[in-house]
Every structure is written in structure tokens, then in C-alpha cells.
Amino acid sequence: MHHVVIVGGGFAGLNGAKLLGKSKSVAVTLIDRENYHLFQPLLYQVAMAALSPADIASPIRSILSEYHNVKVLLGEVVGVDPRRNRLFADIGEYNYDYLILACGVRHSYFGRENWEKWAPGLKTIEQALEIRRRVLTAFERAERDMAANQAGERLTFIIVGGGPTGVELAGAIGEMCRFTLARDFRRIDPISTRIILLEAGERILPSFSVKLAGRAARDLVNLGVEVKTSSKVTDINAEGVAIGTEKIRADTVLWAAGIRAPALARKLGGELDAQGRIIVEPDLSLHYYPNIFVAGDLAHFAHQTGEPLPGLAPVALQQGRSIAKNIMRELADQPRRNFIYRDKGQVATIGRGRAVVDIGKMKFGGFFAWLVWLIVHIYYLTGFKNRLSVTLNWGWSFLTFRRGARLIVSKEWRFYHRSGENG
Amino acid sequence: MHHVVIVGGGFAGLNGAKLLGKSKSVAVTLIDRENYHLFQPLLYQVAMAALSPADIASPIRSILSEYHNVKVLLGEVVGVDPRRNRLFADIGEYNYDYLILACGVRHSYFGRENWEKWAPGLKTIEQALEIRRRVLTAFERAERDMAANQAGERLTFIIVGGGPTGVELAGAIGEMCRFTLARDFRRIDPISTRIILLEAGERILPSFSVKLAGRAARDLVNLGVEVKTSSKVTDINAEGVAIGTEKIRADTVLWAAGIRAPALARKLGGELDAQGRIIVEPDLSLHYYPNIFVAGDLAHFAHQTGEPLPGLAPVALQQGRSIAKNIMRELADQPRRNFIYRDKGQVATIGRGRAVVDIGKMKFGGFFAWLVWLIVHIYYLTGFKNRLSVTLNWGWSFLTFRRGARLIVSKEWRFYHRSGENG
Numbered sequence: 142m143h144h145v146v147i148v149g150g151g152f153a154g155l156n157g158a159k160l161l162g163k164s165k166s167v168a169v170t171l172i173d174r175e176n177y178h179l180f181q182p183l184l185y186q187v188a189m190a191a192l193s194p195a196d197i198a199s200p201i202r203s204i205l206s207e208y209h210n211v212k213v214l215l216g217e218v219v220g221v222d223p224r225r226n227r228l229f230a231d232i233g234e235y236n237y238d239y240l241i242l243a244c245g246v247r248h249s250y251f252g253r254e255n256w257e258k259w260a261p262g263l264k265t266i267e268q269a270l271e272i273r274r275r276v277l278t279a280f281e282r283a284e285r286d287m288a289a290n291q292a293g294e295r296l297t298f299i300i301v302g303g304g305p306t307g308v309e310l311a312g313a314i315g316e317m318c319r320f321t322l323a324r325d326f327r328r329i330d331p332i333s334t335r336i337i338l339l340e341a342g343e344r345i346l347p348s349f350s351v352k353l354a355g356r357a358a359r360d361l362v363n364l365g366v367e368v369k370t371s372s373k374v375t376d377i378n379a380e381g382v383a384i385g386t387e388k389i390r391a392d393t394v395l396w397a398a399g400i401r402a403p404a405l406a407r408k409l410g411g412e413l414d415a416q417g418r419i420i421v422e423p424d425l426s427l428h429y430y431p432n433i434f435v436a437g438d439l440a441h442f443a444h445q446t447g448e449p450l451p452g453l454a455p456v457a458l459q460q461g462r463s464i465a466k467n468i469m470r471e472l473a474d475q476p477r478r479n480f481i482y483r484d485k486g487q488v489a490t491i492g493r494g495r496a497v498v499d500i501g502k503m504k505f506g507g508f509f510a511w512l513v514w515l516i517v518h519i520y521y522l523t524g525f526k527n528r529l530s531v532t533l534n535w536g537w538s539f540l541t542f543r544r545g546a547r548l549i550v551s552k553e554w555r556f557y558h559r560s561g562e563n564g
Numbered sequence: 565m566h567h568v569v570i571v572g573g574g575f576a577g578l579n580g581a582k583l584l585g586k587s588k589s590v591a592v593t594l595i596d597r598e599n600y601h602l603f604q605p606l607l608y609q610v611a612m613a614a615l616s617p618a619d620i621a622s623p624i625r626s627i628l629s630e631y632h633n634v635k636v637l638l639g640e641v642v643g644v645d646p647r648r649n650r651l652f653a654d655i656g657e658y659n660y661d662y663l664i665l666a667c668g669v670r671h672s673y674f675g676r677e678n679w680e681k682w683a684p685g686l687k688t689i690e691q692a693l694e695i696r697r698r699v700l701t702a703f704e705r706a707e708r709d710m711a712a713n714q715a716g717e718r719l720t721f722i723i724v725g726g727g728p729t730g731v732e733l734a735g736a737i738g739e740m741c742r743f744t745l746a747r748d749f750r751r752i753d754p755i756s757t758r759i760i761l762l763e764a765g766e767r768i769l770p771s772f773s774v775k776l777a778g779r780a781a782r783d784l785v786n787l788g789v790e791v792k793t794s795s796k797v798t799d800i801n802a803e804g805v806a807i808g809t810e811k812i813r814a815d816t817v818l819w820a821a822g823i824r825a826p827a828l829a830r831k832l833g834g835e836l837d838a839q840g841r842i843i844v845e846p847d848l849s850l851h852y853y854p855n856i857f858v859a860g861d862l863a864h865f866a867h868q869t870g871e872p873l874p875g876l877a878p879v880a881l882q883q884g885r886s887i888a889k890n891i892m893r894e895l896a897d898q899p900r901r902n903f904i905y906r907d908k909g910q911v912a913t914i915g916r917g918r919a920v921v922d923i924g925k926m927k928f929g930g931f932f933a934w935l936v937w938l939i940v941h942i943y944y945l946t947g948f949k950n951r952l953s954v955t956l957n958w959g960w961s962f963l964t965f966r967r968g969a970r971l972i973v974s975k976e977w978r979f980y981h982r983s984g985e986n987g
Contacts, residue, residue, distance in 0.1 A: 175971075176972045177971045194971055209750075266971070325629045327636075
């Protein structure tokens with residue numbers, strides 16, 4: 142019985158585990174530091190109070206419960222000794238015959254990690270709830286402080302980064318301000334909100350075609366978003382954002398730019414790219430350790446197009462499956478096959494009822510693109526119940542312009558803080 | 565235009581605001597320290613991972629958006645000067661003509677507030693998520709530590725307090741262990757879980773009839789819960805719980821006993837009961853300040869039965885409405901009327917498909933009681949969308965024995981902690 146250890150229960154790890162779970166010749170251990178698989182493409186909807194965390198996350202243990210050779214552990218991997226085939230986690234040490242590293246990446250602040258305090262990123266449920274808290278609290282504060290003449294910066298939202306996440310966040314904030322919150326506030330006019338999308342490069346959505354990106358930019362402007370390209374952020378602090386000498390005061394700044402790989406990547410001794418991602422062989426293994434594979438956002442795979450593949454769910458999903466198949470081939474004395482990414486296209490939404498779709502030669506925008514986005518995302522959601530729940534929540538939001546999850550859930554420490562009061 | 569200030573957006577405050585919102589002669593300001601109204605009777609379902617926070621909470625601002633004379637503010641009230649008709653909050657000062665205090669109570673640890681760290685209570689969404697985190701994490705740790713022979717205390721759950729909340733929590737944990745988790749864990753047998761319900765008094769559910777309480781106790785035992793009455797907790801620490809000289813080791817202790825009123829209650833100079841609740845006149849006003857009313861859990865109203873009314877949603881709801889009507893009567897030069905509580909009965913569930921119902925002369929248990937409980941709770945949930953979502957989530961859990969929200973969402977500080985790593 143060969144032991145396969147998978148680090149990370151994202152799209153890559155989970156889909157690899159499912160395939161290996163059907164094999165009789167391997168035992169699988171999947172380690173993740175969360176107990177759930179997260180449907181990351183919809184995380185911004187949690188941040189924007191349209192969905193609840195449970196709508197887009199399912200316990201890994203449940204998803205894999207039918208595979209009796211797969212063991213799921215909650216723990217954080219801290220190191221690996223590739224020469225001894227040994228993995229170190231906070232919950233113990235594990236020997237492996239094959240190792241699949243699929244633990245993703247986190248946000249990079251380009252060496253200015255202190256910016257994170259002022260501009261949280263969007264990779265985890267905790268971060269999504271933090272962003273939700275900040276955006277909704279900004280409106281509550283503005284309602285309170287109208288007299289104090291501070292409503293301007295209270296209701297200025299800056300999103301740094303014009304990739305799909307930044308565009309979807311900006312669109313969702315724009316829509317929320319225009320429609321959802323407009324009728325609920327008495328003293329402020331949520332339409333007066335200022336939403337600014339900052340992009341260092343020449344245009345937003347660089348991975349989409351010029352035409353589609355232009356359409357997305359127009360859709361954003363129609364939602365009241367200011368799109369500022371060639372605008373490199375030089376500082377973020379309590380006041381707001383600086384772009385060279387230009388300063389924009391803002392209470393809420395969100396970060397959707399830059400990634401970096403976790404420290405674990407450096408411990409394998411292999412070649413890394415500028416973001417710290419691991420440069421892999423054509424079969425997604427490491428050059429010096431062919432029994433170690435890397436999949437998903439953590440892998441730098443440039444054999445197909447010369448450029449590294451983007452950090453998208455379909456890439457991770459296909460890589461996880463490819464690795465699982467190669468392990469099973471090898472155990473059946475068959476040769477490995479190189480990974481080939483089959484491009485399923487890209488979609489990004491801009492608020493309610495608008496999107497851009499880029500599938501091979503098909504490039505289009507508008508309401509039909511949004512329907513495509515909707516169907517694709519519901520289809521890929523893990524679990525029948527989540528699909529139903531998300532469909533219901535979206536249907537509700539769409540028909541009523543309301544949002545189902547507009548709760549400001551306090552930071553956890555307030556629980557202790559408050560109970561410490563002598564009430 | 566008379567100004568009515570309402571402190572608290574629970575059942576009392578919200579229902580008072582809705583009635584006053586129909587009046588043309590008052591302006592209403594409702595202040596709450598959360599932005600949402602919480603359907604507290606179902607909070608234990610969030611703690612037990614069956615529902616999401618957004619299923620049982622709605623933004624106060626949305627619920628009241630149609631009432632244009634009602635202003636909603638997010639803030640914490642810190643003091644009141646009843647002689648000057650002035651209220652002090654962290655967000656400013658407010659004059660009022662009428663004041664309705666409906667800010668509820670919190671848990672009391674009978675002077676042992678340090679116990680809270682080891683045994684969180686269940687009053688807020690944050691606490692519910694904390695309890696969910698502890699219970700699910702206990703299973704994950706047990707799965708990890710089987711070899712270390714610690715699974716016993718890992719999987720011992722102690723619930724302190726045999727009122728409705730304690731009974732519902734114990735039943736829900738019992739059900740979760742027996743059915744939901746049983747198939748998802750490989751190395752531990754969730755049926756071996758030990759669940760202990762501790763009650764200091766002679767029997768559980770003292771507000772129900774002896775016969776019904778006995779039936780609930782039997783139902784609990786059938787779910788694997790040990791019911792220990794006449795067991796007064798004398799210490800809680802990292803090891804577990806002490807009952808006199810008896811010590812029970814447990815990783816997870818939950819608190820469902822005892823209440824105390826917030827400090828604000830003392831600032832009015834009126835008479836308080838042992839829990840710090842405000843003793844009110846027959847019309848729910850204060851003796852020396854007839855323009856101040858108290859409603860809900862914070863009010864000690866004993867004019868009807870000699871005993872203070874229990875802290876239940878229907879009591880709060882009826883009191884909020886009664887006060888609103890009296891204010892409108894007074895402004896129309898009509899005399900006030902005394903409050904009369906119309907008892908709608910009590911219901912408590914024990915796990916899946918079992919409950920006890922106590923409505924006047926109707927006292928029964930079993931599946932039909934559970935159906936009554938289900939219908940009553942869905943009916944009273946605020947908002948069409950929440951009702952649909954909760955029905956869907958329950959239907960899903962009931963048919964599949966799964967739970968929809970089994971996410972261990974980390975404490976917020978881990979977000980900062982983790983991102984502080986040099987990843």
C-alpha cells in the first residue's frame with residue numbers, strides 16, 4: 142500500500158483525493174489547516190454580504206467520506222524533508238511515498254506587509270467577513286457622522302488591483318451602494334459613495350481581451366466606479382492611499398493585487414519564480430524529487446504557453462486530477478503523461494446581471510454572459526444543498542435588490558472584551 | 565413631534581418601533597450595538613452548525629426601512645440621565661420624550677466571571693460561532709489524538725444549566741454525534757462521545773410541567789446524554805468541571821445558566837431584582853420616571869403571577885407593543901393600560917424530531933410536538949427569505965442527517981496572526 146499525502150483541500154487537492162480514493166493500491170492522507178473546502182470564485186459574494194460562508198464552503202471530511210482509503214486531518218504543515226520523504230505538521234510527522242503540495246498562495250503586499258492592516262485581501266472566509274464588516278460599518282458610521290462633514294472619506298472605497306477579484310469586488314460594492322443600501326439609510330445618500338478601482342498596469346483584466354476589458358470598464362463606470370489605470374499605489378495608511386504625490390482619503394481600502402507563495406515552497410530547494418511559486422516539470426513534479434508534485438496556485442507551470450498558467454479553479458482542478466492519474470499509472474507500471482491544460486475560458490461579473498465571458502473564440506458581455514457565469518458557478522459548487530441555497534440566495538437578491546447576509550459580525554475578541562465589562 | 569428613543573433591536577424594541585412607525589405624532593430613534601435583529605430562539609442551531617448566522621438574523625435597518633419616521637443607529641448606550649431626559653451613547657447624546665430600554669441581559673457566572681473563558685455562553689452570534697468552533701474542533705483533535713489516549717476528555721461535552729437552552733444544546737450535540745459525525749470520522753467512534761447536562765436544581769426544565777420535563781429527560785438519555793440534576797458546579801478550569809469533590813475532565817464546557825442585567829440598569833436609580841433586572845410598574849414604566857419604559861429580558865414584571873415573567877420572545881414582543889400603544893394613547897390624551905401577558909405556551913426540542921410542548925392545558929411530547937415547534941419558529945422568523953432558507957436547511961439536515969454549516973471559522977485574530985507569518 143503506497144501512502145500519498147496531499148497538503149491542501151482546495152480544488153487541486155480535493156479532486157486529486159477523489160480520484161485516488163477510487164484506487165485500491167494507495168492510502169491517502171489529506172491535511173488542511175481549515176476543516177472546509179472553499180469555493181473561492183464566490184468568496185467576494187460573501188464579502189459583499191450576498192452569500193453566507195456555509196453557502197460556499199463544505200467540510201472536506203464530508204466531501205470525502207465515501208472514500209474509505211482517504212484520511213482527512215486538520216493541521217498546518219510546517220516543513221518537509223524531501224530526501225527522507227517526511228512531512229512535518231503541527232499535529233505530527235508523516236512519511237509519504239508521494240507528496241502533492243496544493244496549499245495555494247496568499248496575498249503579497251510587495252514587501253509592504255504593514256499595508257495589510259489598512260487594506261485586507263480576500264483569500265479566506267475570515268478575510269471576507271472582515272471586508273464585509275468594514276464596508277457595512279463604513280455606511281453605519283457615515284449615517285452617524287453626517288453632521289461632522291466626514292461622510293466623504295467614510296464612503297470612499299478603494300480597491301487596489303484590477304484583476305478579476307478587484308473588478309468583481311468593485312462591481313459588487315457599486316451595485317450594493319446604488320440599489321441595496323440606497324433605501325435603507327435616512328441621512329446619507331448611498332449613491333454619493335465614491336468607489337475607485339486602482340490598477341498599476343495599463344488596463345484592467347489583463348488576462349481578458351482588450352475589447353472585453355473595455356466593456357467591463359464601461360460597465361463599472363455605469364455602476365459609479367472610477368477606474369484609474371496606470372496608478373501604482375505607493376503608500377497605504379490610516380488616512381487612505383497615496384499614488385505618488387496624489388493622495389486619496391478613504392476609510393475603506395481593499396487589496397486584490399499580488400500573490401506570494403507560502404514559506405513551505407522554499408524548503409524544497411527547487412527553483413522558484415518571483416512570487417515564490419514552485420517551477421514544475423511538464424508532469425507537475427519536482428525536478429530532483431519526482432515523487433513530489435505541485436498543483437494549483439502554488440505551481441508555476443509554463444510548459445504550455447510560455448507563460449505560467451493563471452491561478453484559476455479549472456487549472457487547479459485539472460492539475461489535481463492529472464497528478465492522481467500519473468500516480469496510479471506509475472503504480473501500474475505505466476509511464477507518466479505530461480499535464481495539458483484544457484482552457485474552459487474565463488468569466489468575470491460586474492454587479493448584477495452583467496459579466497464578460499472569454500471562452501476561446503467566444504467573447505461576449507452583458508446579461509447573457511452573466512447567465513453563463515451563473516450557471517457555470519452553480520454547476521461547479523460542491524454539494525446539492527449548497528447549489529440550492531446559493532440559487533435561492535441569488536434569486537432573492539436579484540428579485541428584491543436585497544442582500545441576504547448583511548450582518549456585521551464583530552471581531553471575535555469583542556466577545557471577550559465585552560463580557561469583561563462589569564455589566 | 566415627540567421623540568421616542570428605543571435601546572435595543574430585539575423582539576421588544578423592534579415590535580415597539582414597528583407600531584410607533586405607523587404613528588404620525590412621533591419620531592423614533594432605535595439604537596443597537598449590532599446592525600441586525602437576532603432570532604435568539606434558534607441561536608443554538610447556529611452553534612450546532614445546522615444554520616448560518618444570516619438565516620436567523622436580518623439588518624434592523626432593512627426590517628424598518630418602510631417606516632420613514634424611524635431612524636436606526638449602530639451604537640452602544642453607556643448612560644442615561646433620567647432627570648434631564650438625556651441618553652449617552654458612544655456615538656453621541658440624545659434627548660428623548662419617551663425612552664424604551666430593551667437591551668436584554670447577558671450571562672451571569674455568579675461572580676465567577678473567569679469561568680467564561682472555559683465555558684462560553686450563548687447570547688450572541690459571536691458566541692454561537694465560538695461554540696461551533698469548539699465542538700467541531702474537539703472532534704478534529706480527537707481524530708488526531710486517538711493514539712495519545714486522550715480521546716475521552718477530548719470528546720466529553722459538559723453543558724451547565726438545564727433550562728430550555730441547555731436542553732436544546734445537549735440534544736443537538738447528542739444528535740450531531742450520533743448521526744451527522746458518525747460516518748465522517750475514520751479513527752474515532754463519535755458514538756463514544758460523552759455528553760453531560762448539569763443542573764443545580766432538582767430537575768431540568770423547571771418552567772415546564774414535571775411530566776413533560778421527565779419526558780424530555782428520557783429523550784435526552786435516548787440520545788446518549790447523561791442528565792445530572794442536583795449538581796451544582798463549584799469550579800470550571802482548563803481541565804474540566806468540578807461538582808464539589810467530583811471532577812469531570814472535559815475539553816468542551818458550555819454555559820447555559822444564569823443571567824444578569826447590563827450596568828445601564830443601575831443608572832436609573834430604580835429598584836432592581838437579584839439579577840439586576842429593573843422592577844417595573846404594571847404599565848412597564850419606571851415608578852419615578854413614567855416616560856421611561858423597560859421591556860423584554862431586562863424587565864422584571866411580576867404583577868400578573870407574582871413571579872417575574874420568563875425571558876421569552878413572546879413576552880418581549882408583547883411588551884414592546886404594549887409600550888408603543890401606551891405612548892400613542894398618552895399622546896392622544898387617553899389613559900395608559902396595564903400590561904397583560906397572553907401566554908402562548910412553551911416549546912423545547914430534543915434533537916431531531918422530538919420536542920415537548922406546554923401550551924396551557926395542552927402538554928405533549930414527541931414528533932408532533934416537534935412539528936409544532938418547527939411551524940411556530942418558521943412562522944415567527946423575520947423575513948420571507950429567512951423562512952425559505954431555514955426551511956431548506958432543516959429539510960436538508962432532516963433528510964440526509966447532514967448539517968449545512970459545519971465550518972470551523974477561525975477567530976478573527978488568526979487572520980492577523982497568520983498573515984503576520986513570513987509566508
